[in-house]
Amino acid sequence: xxxxGLLMQGFAVALQPGNMLLMLVGVVLGVLIGxxxxxxxxxxxxxxxxxxxxxxxxxxxxxxxCIYWGALFGGAITSILFNIPGEPWSVATTFDGYPMAxxxxxxxxxxxxxxxxxxxAFVAVVMITFVAPIIAGFALRFGPPEFFAVMFLSFxxxxxxxxxxxxxxxxxxxxxxxxxxxxxDTVTGQLRMTFGSEEMIRGFxxxxxxxxxxxxxxxxxxxxxxxxxxGQKAKIDLKVVLRTWAELPRHWFLAIRSALIGCWMGITxxxxxxxxxxxxxxxxxxxxxxxxxxxxRIEGVVAxxxxxxxxxxxxxxxxxxxxxxxxxxxxxxxxxxxxxGLQPGPMLFVEQKEFVWGLVASMYLGxxxxxxxxxxAVPWFAAILRVPFPIIAALIxxxxxxxxxxxxxxEFDIVLMLIFGIVGYVMKKLDYPLAPLVLxxxxxxxxxxxxxxxxxxxxxxxxxxxxxxxxGGIMAAGIALLLWPALAWAxxxxxxxLGRARAA
Amino acid sequence: MQFVVPAGTxxxxxxxxxxxxxxxxxxxxxxxxxxxVNKAGGAGAEGFLEAKGARGNPHMLVITxxxxxxxxxxxxxxxxxxxxxxxxxxxxxxxxxxxxxxxSWRSVQDLIAAAKQQRLKIGGTGSKQEDQIIAAAITKASGxxxxxxxxxxxxxxxxxxxxxxxxxxxxxxxxxxxxxRSGALRPLCVFDTKRLADTGKMTETQAWSDIPTCRExxxxxDYLMLRGIFMPAGVKPEQVxxxxxxxAKVRETPEWKDLMQQGAFNTTSLxxxxxxxxxxxxxxxHRSLMQDAGFLANPA
Numbered sequence: 001x002x003x004x005g006l007l008m009q010g011f012a013v014a015l016q017p018g019n020m021l022l023m024l025v026g027v028v029l030g031v032l033i034g035x036x037x038x039x040x041x042x043x044x045x046x047x048x049x050x051x052x053x054x055x056x057x058x059x060x061x062x063x064x065x066c067i068y069w070g071a072l073f074g075g076a077i078t079s080i081l082f083n084i085p086g087e088p089w090s091v092a093t094t095f096d097g098y099p100m101a102x103x104x105x106x107x108x109x110x111x112x113x114x115x116x117x118x119x120x121a122f123v124a125v126v127m128i129t130f131v132a133p134i135i136a137g138f139a140l141r142f143g144p145p146e147f148f149a150v151m152f153l154s155f156x157x158x159x160x161x162x163x164x165x166x167x168x169x170x171x172x173x174x175x176x177x178x179x180x181x182x183x184x185d186t187v188t189g190q191l192r193m194t195f196g197s198e199e200m201i202r203g204f205x206x207x208x209x210x211x212x213x214x215x216x217x218x219x220x221x222x223x224x225x226x227x228x229x230x231g232q233k234a235k236i237d238l239k240v241v242l243r244t245w246a247e248l249p250r251h252w253f254l255a256i257r258s259a260l261i262g263c264w265m266g267i268t269x270x271x272x273x274x275x276x277x278x279x280x281x282x283x284x285x286x287x288x289x290x291x292x293x294x295x296x297r298i299e300g301v302v303a304x305x306x307x308x309x310x311x312x313x314x315x316x317x318x319x320x321x322x323x324x325x326x327x328x329x330x331x332x333x334x335x336x337x338x339x340x341g342l343q344p345g346p347m348l349f350v351e352q353k354e355f356v357w358g359l360v361a362s363m364y365l366g367x368x369x370x371x372x373x374x375x376x377a378v379p380w381f382a383a384i385l386r387v388p389f390p391i392i393a394a395l396i397x398x399x400x401x402x403x404x405x406x407x408x409x410x411e412f413d414i415v416l417m418l419i420f421g422i423v424g425y426v427m428k429k430l431d432y433p434l435a436p437l438v439l440x441x442x443x444x445x446x447x448x449x450x451x452x453x454x455x456x457x458x459x460x461x462x463x464x465x466x467x468x469x470x471x472g473g474i475m476a477a478g479i480a481l482l483l484w485p486a487l488a489w490a491x492x493x494x495x496x497x498l499g500r501a502r503a504a
Numbered sequence: 505m506q507f508v509v510p511a512g513t514x515x516x517x518x519x520x521x522x523x524x525x526x527x528x529x530x531x532x533x534x535x536x537x538x539x540x541v542n543k544a545g546g547a548g549a550e551g552f553l554e555a556k557g558a559r560g561n562p563h564m565l566v567i568t569x570x571x572x573x574x575x576x577x578x579x580x581x582x583x584x585x586x587x588x589x590x591x592x593x594x595x596x597x598x599x600x601x602x603x604x605x606x607x608s609w610r611s612v613q614d615l616i617a618a619a620k621q622q623r624l625k626i627g628g629t630g631s632k633q634e635d636q637i638i639a640a641a642i643t644k645a646s647g648x649x650x651x652x653x654x655x656x657x658x659x660x661x662x663x664x665x666x667x668x669x670x671x672x673x674x675x676x677x678x679x680x681x682x683x684x685r686s687g688a689l690r691p692l693c694v695f696d697t698k699r700l701a702d703t704g705k706m707t708e709t710q711a712w713s714d715i716p717t718c719r720e721x722x723x724x725x726d727y728l729m730l731r732g733i734f735m736p737a738g739v740k741p742e743q744v745x746x747x748x749x750x751x752a753k754v755r756e757t758p759e760w761k762d763l764m765q766q767g768a769f770n771t772t773s774l775x776x777x778x779x780x781x782x783x784x785x786x787x788x789x790h791r792s793l794m795q796d797a798g799f800l801a802n803p804a
Contacts, residue, residue, distance in 0.1 A: 046542075
């Protein structure tokens with residue numbers, strides 16, 4: 001096995017003391033970046049990139065990719081503790097992670113999140129190690145119709161995920177699509193729905209909306225309910241890690257399925273955010289107790305976190321082999337590669353073996369380092385919940401405002417965040433689900449773009465979505481998932497009909 | 505010192521800004537730290553409007569691409585390059601006409617002939633920006649109609665061509681070079697008046713300088729994209745001179761030369777009045793190209 005030998009050489013490079021130190025620094029910085037909403041991995045890496053010019057490329061990319069791991073881990077922390085997703089791909093983690101924290105199971109939720117993140121990333125790295133060239137070729141099959149089909153499948157997995165009125169779900173989703181359409185339209189190059197306002201040109205950034213809808217509205221709700229956090233009485237020590245670990249192996253099948261969904265979404269390259277939503281949706285569909293999701297089930301944390309990390313990691317593959325970033329963070333790393341004189345693309349694996357395998361080895365080690373760092377810190381993170389609410393609320397508000405500002409260095413975004421906070425509060429009070437809105441806001445833009453690109457290619461013929469087995473198959477799977485509730489209902493009706501017939 | 509990039513992270517302008525930032529800090533060319541800020545909203549309109557509003561601020565630079573001309577024309581955003589102070593042209597970015605190496609098109613004539621038989625698809629970055637303008641110019645010069653399919657970034661466009669989802673692209677050299685070297689793409693011609701300078705072999709048989717110009721191939725289209733540095737309006741001449749000097753030093757560093765070679769850039773650099781005249785000419789040219797193609801937001 002040529003790969004094993006090369007990988008061992010890679011380990012030798014990554015295990016040099018200097019590089020190990022950089023790894024640790026990277027992970028810690030990454031966790032901090034991930035915790036601050038708005039200051040995502042992409043921004044963090046962009047800020048630190050110039051510092052790495054003095055380093056050799058291998059060391060530089062090891063540190064930067066460790067920041068990336070750290071940010072992936074860190075995003076889960078605020079989602080679980082405060083219902084504020086630190087990163088877009090942690091939104092789905094809030095659905096069950098936050099209820100768990102409210103029930104005093106914050107330590108458990110954090111441990112489950114970190115461990116499943118690690119598992120997802122690990123599966124993806126193994127895949128990168130052994131099947132990189134095959135997979136890279138597969139990504140080439142994805143044109144606009146295939147991309148739209150994948151997006152369609154993400155939505156299909158998620159429809160019906162919110163409890164309550166289907167009409168309210170639909171309304172929330174449509175609002176999300178509407179908001180996603182504001183700003184520059186890539187296909188026509190025109191500004192849409194900006195009403196002549198210079199501030200609206202940017203459109204509604206997903207993170208600003210999420211910080212407001214989830215974070216600010218949560219604080220408003222807490223204030224209404226009497227200024228305290230539920231779940232602060234929980235006993236927290238390192239044993240919670242071991243207790244949770246004892247429970248996790250039961251969810252092995254869920255974890256493997258989620259990791260596969262994640263790898264698939266990372267390569268295609270749809271990215272970590274749709275992967276986490278899709279994995280959560282599928283987990284809920286396949287569960288024996290779908291109603292329990294959203295109330296604090298550990299599966300609801302395992303599924304999105306595993307998928308998000310598998311996707312985040314495998315997103316580096318199309319970046320290295322094709323020069324197409326699978327995520328915004330990968331896009332910045334890509335810029336870095338070019339600056340160190342490395343040309344990402346098919347020739348990288350041939351001409352820069354030492355670099356590629358040093359990076360792959362650092363993926364293994366960086367993940368282990370990341371897991372250790374965050375697990376040791378679980379009790380501290382969870383202990384944050386013991387701080388009296390008036391103090392922590394003020395801190396959260398400040399951090400949220402900084403986060404919203406950082407997304408695109410715009411003061412107007414802070415105002416937007418507050419408006420979204422009020423919208424979120426009202427929607428919660430009226431029982432409108434927030435998840436479909438968020439899903440539509442984050443994916444709406446790309447979905448619409450892929451749809452219109454496809455129709456441009458086909459001269460308006462909708463048949464293009466079924467033009468080959470790949471997009472046709474994915475579309476069919478999506479349609480089947482959409483019709484699932486109707487099918488289940490029909491089967492139940494038929495069964496009860498038969499039952500009655502037999503009884504008669 | 506704020507360095508505004510009117511484009512997203514990871515794109516060509518962003519890369520160049522970050523290389524400049526790295527060079528300035530590594531060689532200690534300036535005492536103040538330089539901070540790169542992306543203001544990508546509305547095809548860069550956000551960044552330009554910010555610079556327009558920062559009149560007299562000597563602590564702000566803007567790096568521009570062709571969206572300096574195209575964005576205001578296509579969207580009607582109230583902005584023109586005359587709202588900024590030109591400092592220097594750093595380089596010009598080339599465009600190359602690419603097809604998939606598996607296709608039967610070996611010359612521009614092959615492709616044009618095929619396009620007249622059956623409508624072909626050209627992919628490019630964004631809409632009503634440089635790539636689509638070139639596509640429209642090709643149609644004007646050759647009479648062949650193309651369907652233009654916009655994507656988000658140059659790297660994505662190149663991969664769509666490798667995957668055979670589109671028929672041709674006008675990618676910058678740096679966006680497609682790796683696929684050329686791996687044998688997946690074939691360059692047909694370069695949209696410049698003379699061939700590229702770099703004679704080092706990029707593939708087994710070809711160097712950048714071996715690619716004919718489009719004019720040689722009978723397609724009379726040339727287009728270069730500005731990579732220039734601007735300041736807000738109303739700054740003092742000595743402040744402009746400071747940055748002119750700074751950028752001249754940047755262009756002397758080995759890191760900069762590496763970047764120029766990798767991206768097969770046209771290393772023309774202009775300052776002062778010559779730069780201003782170039783800008784006025786290009787602005788007029790963009791207006792007429794976009795008018796012909798029907799891309800103007802407010803046709804006169």
